[in-house]
Amino acid sequence: xxxxxxxxxxxxxxxxxxxxxxxxxxxxxxxxxxxxxxxxxxxxxxxxxxxxxxxxxxxxxxxxxxxxxxxxxxxxxxxxxxxxxxxxxxxxxxxxxxxxxxxxxxxxxxxxxxxxxxxxxxxxxxxxxxxxxxxxxxxxxxxxxxxxxxxxxxxxxxxxxxxxxxxxxxxxxxxxxxxxxxxxxxxxxxxxxxxxxxxxxxxxxxxxxxxxxxxxxxxxxxxxxxxxxxxxxxxxxxxxxxxxxxxxxxxxxxxxxxxxxxxxxxxxxxxxxxxxxxxxxxxxxxxxxxxxxxxxxxxxxxxxxxxxxxxxxxxxxxxxxxxxxxxxxxxxxxxxxxxxxxxxxxxxxxxxxxxxxxxxxxxxxxxxxxxxxxxxxxxxxxxxxxxxxxxxxxxxxxxxxxxxxxxxxxxxxxxxxxxxxxxxxxxxxxxxxxx
Numbered sequence: 001x002x003x004x005x006x007x008x009x010x011x012x013x014x015x016x017x018x019x020x021x022x023x024x025x026x027x028x029x030x031x032x033x034x035x036x037x038x039x040x041x042x043x044x045x046x047x048x049x050x051x052x053x054x055x056x057x058x059x060x061x062x063x064x065x066x067x068x069x070x071x072x073x074x075x076x077x078x079x080x081x082x083x084x085x086x087x088x089x090x091x092x093x094x095x096x097x098x099x100x101x102x103x104x105x106x107x108x109x110x111x112x113x114x115x116x117x118x119x120x121x122x123x124x125x126x127x128x129x130x131x132x133x134x135x136x137x138x139x140x141x142x143x144x145x146x147x148x149x150x151x152x153x154x155x156x157x158x159x160x161x162x163x164x165x166x167x168x169x170x171x172x173x174x175x176x177x178x179x180x181x182x183x184x185x186x187x188x189x190x191x192x193x194x195x196x197x198x199x200x201x202x203x204x205x206x207x208x209x210x211x212x213x214x215x216x217x218x219x220x221x222x223x224x225x226x227x228x229x230x231x232x233x234x235x236x237x238x239x240x241x242x243x244x245x246x247x248x249x250x251x252x253x254x255x256x257x258x259x260x261x262x263x264x265x266x267x268x269x270x271x272x273x274x275x276x277x278x279x280x281x282x283x284x285x286x287x288x289x290x291x292x293x294x295x296x297x298x299x300x301x302x303x304x305x306x307x308x309x310x311x312x313x314x315x316x317x318x319x320x321x322x323x324x325x326x327x328x329x330x331x332x333x334x335x336x337x338x339x340x341x342x343x344x345x346x347x348x349x350x351x352x353x354x355x356x357x358x359x360x361x362x363x364x365x366x367x368x369x370x371x372x373x374x375x376x377x378x379x380x381x382x383x384x385x386x387x388x389x390x391x392x393x394x395x396x397x398x399x400x401x402x403x404x405x406x407x408x409x410x411x412x413x414x415x416x417x418x419x420x421x422x423x424x425x426x427x428x429x430x431x432x433x434x435x
Contacts, residue, residue, distance in 0.1 A: 001069070007041035009082045012072045019044070019068045019084065020092070022125065023060060024104055033057060037068055037084075040130065045083045046070065057089060063103055063125070065093040113419070117427060120435060124425075128265040132423050135258050136411050140205065142250035143226060152201040152228070157190035159183060159207060163385040170211035172221075183209035186404050189389045191229035192336075192365060195400040196392040200231040205407075213430055216304070217419035218357055218409060222428040229402030236338075236348040236364040239401045240324055243352065243360065244277045247322075254414065268416040271321060277352075278318045281327040285310050300332035308356035315355075321413075326350045335375045337363040338401075348401070354413045362403025369393040 003018045021039035033048040035057075046068050048054055060066070069088040074081060100119045101111045103126060110116075116123040123129060147154070160181045164171055172183040187204050194202045208225040233239060254262075255270040262268050280288070282302070289295070289306050292313065296303040302310065302325065314323040327346045330339060337347040349363035366372050372393055376386060383390065408420040421427045426435065 003067075005041040006037065006039050006044045006080070009044060009072050009080065009084075013074055013082070014072065016069065016071050016087070017084070019046075019070075021065070022103075023062055023064045023066055023095075026060060026062060028058075035060070035066075035068075035086075035089075037066070038125075038127070042080065043127075044080050045075070045078050046086050046089075047083055048086045048089065050087070053086060053089060057091075060091065061095045061097045063095040063099060063122075064091055065095075066091050113421060117421060117432065118435070120426060129422075131258065131261055131265055132411060132415060133425070135254055135262065135414060136407065136423070138257055139250050139254050139411065139414070140226075140407065142253040143246060144203070144205070146246045146249050147201075147203040147228070150201070152203045152230075153194070153199050155187075155190070155194055155199075155202045155204050156206065157184070157187035157204060159209070161189075162388070170213070172209050172211045185210055186225060187227050188334075188336075188404065189392075191227055191402055192389075192397075192400070193392050195229055195231050195365075195367075196395075196397040200398070201229070203228045208404075215430060217421070218304075218412075220408070220420060220424060220428055221430065223420070223424065224407045226405045226407050227402065228405075229400060231398035231400045233364060233399055233401050236326070236350055236362065236401055239362050239364070239403060240279070240326075240350060241276070243362065243403055243405075244273070244275055244322070244324075248273050248275055251414070262415060266415050266417075268414075270414065273320065273322050277322040277324055278314050278320050279324045279326055280310065280314070282325055282329075283327070285325055288313055300329040302351075302358075307353050307358060311353050311356040314353075321355050323353050324350050325353065330375075333363065335379045335381065336365050336372060338366045350403075352403075352405075354410065355416075357409055357413060359409045359413065360403050360405040362401065364399070364401035367393060367397045367399050 001018050003020050006019060019037055021037045023035055024038035024043055025036035027034040033054055035046040036043050037046050067090040068084060068086055070084040070086040073083055073085055075083040101116060101122055103122055161184050162181060164182060174181050174183060186208055191202055204227045206225060207222055209222050211221060212219060230239060252272045255272055259270045262270055289309055292309055294306055294309045296306050311323060314320055327340060328349045329345055330347050333347045333349045337349045340346040340348055347363060351358050352360035366375060372390060376383060408423050411423045412420050417423060
């Protein structure tokens with residue numbers, strides 16, 4: 001007999017079934033034992049009456065993996081409306097009696113985050129934690145579906161590079177045979193190579209590495225990136241329009257499939273954003289923040305406090321969770337960002353904030369070889385190490401732009417969680433390389 005999932009029990013009323021999962025809870029009442037069995041799809045109460053079977057289970061511990069064979073019965077008092085009368089139970093893998101952290105913590109205090117990260121495989125057994133990755137799967141698939149349906153081509157760029165892909169960002173240096181290499185900070189150069197190759201539209205999901213000594217709730221040394229690049233644009237506004245349409249579709253998909261679960265487990269109402277998203281230039285944002293009593297030493301960027309406050313302003317004024325901040329000064333952006341106008345101090349660049357957190361950086365890129373060389377020289381960059389990249393623009397390259405987004409931050413905001421550590425499958429930070 002094949003195993004079924006608990007979520008399918010309603011199709012097997014009065015029939016014998018085989019279930020497999022974890023012993024989530026155990027109540028022993030002498031001549032009867034109740035076991036709550038949990039699998040990836042849900043949980044159900046298993047009732048054990050038979051004396052020999054009861055004897056064989058007297059040392060059953062929480063979180064042991066078991067196989068249950070029994071009859072499905074309707075039980076209105078049960079949370080699922082069903083229970084299983086056990087005929088046979090096999091312990092497939094016994095758990096040690098003392099768990100390092102509780103999996104089912106009814107009414108108890110949440111273990112410290114660092115302890116939970118030490119025992120992440122146990123922490124992730126909790127259904128509300130598993131929901132994060134179900135949602136992430138649907139969200140990422142929705143982004144990919146949008147791209148494919150709009151004729152984007154998926155690429156997989158290398159993560160070992162001979163030179164930095166982001167000026168100013170910290171690098172992980174690795175020994176590569178007889179020379180140095182760097183872990184990729186983004187697929188930026190290779191997305192632009194695809195534009196030069198005539199792909200016109202590309203997207204990529206992949207790991208990103210940043211050697212930033214940061215301990216904030218939004219930073220990690222290794223995280224997942226979602227990148228997109230598009231040719232024949234007129235300005236960065238074309239990229240903005242593409243991203244907001246894509247995100248609205250993806251969030252709508254998540255709401256349709258998991259909106260109720262997210263609301264039940266995390267008390268978060270998933271809101272599908274209206275189009276277009278609000279836009280505020282950086283200089284306008286600074287004025288608004290000053291009027292709200294928020295100041296910062298960062299003239300050419302927004303501090304985390306400023307991001308939170310400008311998002312609060314947007315929520316109050318536009319009733320919107322998103323806002324694009326545009327027209328950043330060129331000194332604070334990558335050298336390949338196109339200027340707003342020739343010799344302008346401002347770029348055709350933008351950031352997207354979601355409820356106070358930056359989730360995207362994007363821009364129209366500079367596609368003119370001579371201008372790129374000039375902008376690289378202005379930054380004091382060594383052209384020799386960039387020559388492979390500059391060569392992409394020597395032989396004709398369409399006007400193009402794109403963005404890089406952080407799915408961890410997006411999922412964090414979808415659930416209204418405080419830290420990307422709680423949405424990273426295994427978080428990597430300055431002091432964490434295990435498990």
